[in-house]
Amino acid sequence: xxxxxxxxxxxxxxxxxxLGVYEAGVKVASGYPGTPSTExxxxxxxxxxxxxxxxxxxxxxxxxxxxxxxxxxxxLATMKHVGVNVAADPxxxxxxxxxxxxxxVVTADDPxxxxxxxxxxxxxxxxxxxxxxxxxxxxxEAKEFVKLAFELxxxxxxxxxxxxxxxxxxxxxxxxxxxxxxxxxxxxxxKIPGKLVMLPAIARKRRVxxxxxxxxxxxxxxTAAFNRLEEGDAQKGFITSGVSYLYxxxxxxxxxxxxxxxxWPLPEKKIRQFAASVDELYIVEELDPFLETHxxxxxxxxxxxxxxxxxxxxxxxxVRQAIDPGSGPELFAPxxxxxRPPNMCAGCPHRGIFYNLSRMKVFVxxxxxxxxxxxxxxxxxxxxxxxxxxxxxxxxxMAKALxxxxxxxxxxxxxxxxxxxSGITGLINTVxxxxxxxxxxxxxxxxxxxxxxxxxxxxxxMKGEAATALDLEVLCRAVGVRHVYRVNPHDIVETxxxxxxxxxxxxxxxxxxxAPCVLLPEMKERKPVSYFxxxxxxxxxxxxIRLGCPAISWTSFAEGEAERRGYRKNQKGISKIxxxxxxxxxxxxxxxxxxxxxxxxxx
Amino acid sequence: MEDxxxxxFSGVGGQGILLASEITVYALxxxxxxxxKSEVHGMAQRGGSVTAQLxxxxxxxxxxxxxxxxxxxxxxxxxxxxxxLPFLHKGSTVIVNxxxxxxxxxxxxxxEYPRDVLRHLTERDIVVVPVDAFDIAREVGETKTAxxxxxxxLSAFLPIDAAIYEEVIRARVPERFRDVNLQAFAxxxxxxxxxxxxx
Numbered sequence: 001x002x003x004x005x006x007x008x009x010x011x012x013x014x015x016x017x018x019l020g021v022y023e024a025g026v027k028v029a030s031g032y033p034g035t036p037s038t039e040x041x042x043x044x045x046x047x048x049x050x051x052x053x054x055x056x057x058x059x060x061x062x063x064x065x066x067x068x069x070x071x072x073x074x075x076l077a078t079m080k081h082v083g084v085n086v087a088a089d090p091x092x093x094x095x096x097x098x099x100x101x102x103x104x105v106v107t108a109d110d111p112x113x114x115x116x117x118x119x120x121x122x123x124x125x126x127x128x129x130x131x132x133x134x135x136x137x138x139x140x141e142a143k144e145f146v147k148l149a150f151e152l153x154x155x156x157x158x159x160x161x162x163x164x165x166x167x168x169x170x171x172x173x174x175x176x177x178x179x180x181x182x183x184x185x186x187x188x189x190x191k192i193p194g195k196l197v198m199l200p201a202i203a204r205k206r207r208v209x210x211x212x213x214x215x216x217x218x219x220x221x222x223t224a225a226f227n228r229l230e231e232g233d234a235q236k237g238f239i240t241s242g243v244s245y246l247y248x249x250x251x252x253x254x255x256x257x258x259x260x261x262x263x264w265p266l267p268e269k270k271i272r273q274f275a276a277s278v279d280e281l282y283i284v285e286e287l288d289p290f291l292e293t294h295x296x297x298x299x300x301x302x303x304x305x306x307x308x309x310x311x312x313x314x315x316x317x318x319v320r321q322a323i324d325p326g327s328g329p330e331l332f333a334p335x336x337x338x339x340r341p342p343n344m345c346a347g348c349p350h351r352g353i354f355y356n357l358s359r360m361k362v363f364v365x366x367x368x369x370x371x372x373x374x375x376x377x378x379x380x381x382x383x384x385x386x387x388x389x390x391x392x393x394x395x396x397x398m399a400k401a402l403x404x405x406x407x408x409x410x411x412x413x414x415x416x417x418x419x420x421x422s423g424i425t426g427l428i429n430t431v432x433x434x435x436x437x438x439x440x441x442x443x444x445x446x447x448x449x450x451x452x453x454x455x456x457x458x459x460x461x462m463k464g465e466a467a468t469a470l471d472l473e474v475l476c477r478a479v480g481v482r483h484v485y486r487v488n489p490h491d492i493v494e495t496x497x498x499x500x501x502x503x504x505x506x507x508x509x510x511x512x513x514x515a516p517c518v519l520l521p522e523m524k525e526r527k528p529v530s531y532f533x534x535x536x537x538x539x540x541x542x543x544x545i546r547l548g549c550p551a552i553s554w555t556s557f558a559e560g561e562a563e564r565r566g567y568r569k570n571q572k573g574i575s576k577i578x579x580x581x582x583x584x585x586x587x588x589x590x591x592x593x594x595x596x597x598x599x600x601x602x603x
Numbered sequence: 604m605e606d607x608x609x610x611x612f613s614g615v616g617g618q619g620i621l622l623a624s625e626i627t628v629y630a631l632x633x634x635x636x637x638x639x640k641s642e643v644h645g646m647a648q649r650g651g652s653v654t655a656q657l658x659x660x661x662x663x664x665x666x667x668x669x670x671x672x673x674x675x676x677x678x679x680x681x682x683x684x685x686x687x688l689p690f691l692h693k694g695s696t697v698i699v700n701x702x703x704x705x706x707x708x709x710x711x712x713x714x715e716y717p718r719d720v721l722r723h724l725t726e727r728d729i730v731v732v733p734v735d736a737f738d739i740a741r742e743v744g745e746t747k748t749a750x751x752x753x754x755x756x757l758s759a760f761l762p763i764d765a766a767i768y769e770e771v772i773r774a775r776v777p778e779r780f781r782d783v784n785l786q787a788f789a790x791x792x793x794x795x796x797x798x799x800x801x802x
Contacts, residue, residue, distance in 0.1 A: 172639065173666070247665055249664040330671070334689055340651055344649065553710040554712035
């Protein structure tokens with residue numbers, strides 16, 4: 001966030017939402033980190049008067065927010081799109097209970113899967129859970145809409161969803177400061193079982209209330225300013241929402257537009273009037289034909305996914321060319337270049353584990369985090385990855401399918417935060433239903449992928465205050481794992497021995513790999529001693545190169561160069577460590593059998 | 604929209620692209636422009652290829668640059684100057700930090716770093732401005748100012764007075780680093796005016 005002047009700020013959509021939440025007088029906020037939602041909570045925790053926390057998963061986070069709402073406070077839950085799957089259970093029933101204090105659930109969708117395993121369109125949740133959903137187009141609107149969402153939540157006695165996408169979350173724009181709501185609803189115990197105890201007899205009554213509320217919301221949507229008619233050229237008229245609106249405005253600046261700030265429920269009368277006022281109606285939306293399906297169900301003819309792609313992000317060029325084919329500039333073709341995929345950092349503790357796994361004949365059931373990069377060459381040591389926590393249960397399922405012979409063939413790998421998120425129940429199942437799969441917990445003391453968030457095992461809370469740290473070894477033993485090992489992943493040789501021993505057991509086993517993430521502030525602040533290559537000793541065996549460390553590179557010899565430089569005649573080249581990039585983990589040195597890698601004096 | 608300027612920033616995760624794009628934005632905002640900037644966070648930042656897209660003008664709607672419409676690309680690495688070629692057009696300007704960072708396939712000997720990679724730009728009538736930002740930053744006395752050298756190089760192509768940048772740097776940089784950053788900016792700005800190739 002940067003101040004432009006007294007009133008205007010330059011900020012991202014996520015920062016703007018945090019500001020809006022603060023201005024709305026929210027008292028309790030809980031979330032689980034996930035791109036592109038993470039920075040909402042990270043920024044919100046800097047404001048006074050809002051309690052913020054990282055929950056172990058999205059279901060817990062939403063339940064915390066529901067509890068705060070029941071006590072009368074305005075409350076927020078934030079998550080990425082797939083997090084709503086985890087939180088769907090409380091979400092669908094909170095729709096029935098309604099709220100006491102305003103309750104807003106932010107879903108941050110990731111069309112194009114910049115940092116996600118799927119690109120599900122969470123507008124479908126608003127339809128399925130019967131909840132109002134607002135969809136801002138840019139940071140300025142995101143702040144305005146989150147405040148509006150709290151008003152609506154209280155007026156309609158309903159949780160309200162705010163759907164953003166990567167190009168709202170991680171786009172920066174100019175945002176105006178607003179007034180902070182001063183009067184807080186009094187918090188206290190409210191015993192209203194007829195509203196809050198969802199057993200069948202009461203749920204049936206609340207089911208009726210849900211329909212009445214959605215009808216009320218539909219009527220409100222007909223006249224509310226957030227569903228905005230922009231008059232213009234009626235040859236082609238556009239109905240659009242969210243970030244797609246911006247692309248329509250760029251591609252067809254003169255056209256008539258109905259901009260829906262609320263994508264569910266829909267203002268049917270307004271849509272009919274607009275459709276009747278234009279010659280051709282286009283529905284422009286990213287991902288699913290959500291608006292299109294519901295507008296077509298009204299019996300209105302329109303274009304939509306017959307021309308607009310349903311996969312990936314849209315942009316101005318895609319929208320313009322979908323509707324006016326051949327209208328774009330001629331483009332330079334891309335030049336073929338070596339790819340530059342993301343890579344684990346120099347000194348990353350995960351690398352040691354995946355190096356060992358790449359040398360073992362096992363199926364590696366992986367999970368969601370930085371360590372999913374263990375999939376990439378040269379390590380290529382991950383064979384499946386589905387969703388948070390799935391590694392453990394998938395390994396168990398595979399072990400059961402493989403039967404007796406499969407006892408030493410399947411290993412699952414999960415990070416500390418992901419294990420706490422939803423791996424623990426899988427481990428309980430592995431023990432209870434007894435399979436011999438081995439679980440490796442990569443404990444780097446932080447939620448790293450999303451940018452260093454604290455978690456229940458890290459020993460600190462969101463604000464960086466000391467917190468009770470979950471003891472992973474004690475937990476594993478408590479659920480009944482008899483064989484729990486702790487290893488230093490940087491010691492590759494010793495770790496291999498233990499991994500082999502654990503895999504060969506005919507009982508469940510857990511190996512906890514303990515080494516901090518190199519991006520932790522305390523790791524960055526230390527002055528690492530760097531390793532260097534004694535190039536005269538290097539025989540070009542490439543053992544260290546196979547680690548795939550960004551600090552180690554290979555130089556091929558030209559013809560005759562090996563001999564000229566005093567190496568074996570047929571040596572192909574030598575490796576070199578970039579001492580500036582090296583983070584002092586020593587994995588390469590533990591692999592080198594030729595005394596060609598030595599720890600130096602420090603940077 | 605013709606009156607909207609489009610600047611593409613490209614480089615490798617961890618190079619500080621976001622910071623350089625921020626300083627540029629502050630200057631544009633101070634000069635009275637509207638602006639939007641799109642970034643990608645998350646997995647790509649782990650040493651992968653990274654971009655930021657900056658658009659400025661009287662009123663900016665879309666945060667994304669259309670392919671073929673980037674007026675200026677500011678590349679922090681040589682190969683990353685070429686990777687986004689479809690975003691450029693004849694006459695685009697590419698300011699490139701002449702640094703090589705080896706991608707994994709090259710570092711592990713599976714592929715070679717392309718030779719004379721910038722010719723892909725000059726052959727297509729794209730103006731290339733090579734900047735040895737690291738070296739210039741070292742001469743100024745602080746290698747960490749390489750980013751600001753690049754911002755200076757970019758500034759020569761934008762309709763903003765140097766004084767506005769200097770004001771931004773004064774306002775945002777801690778006092779003890781202020782002078783060295785101002786020098787880095789000036790040195791970068793100077794380089795742009797002498798080192799164009801392919802024009």
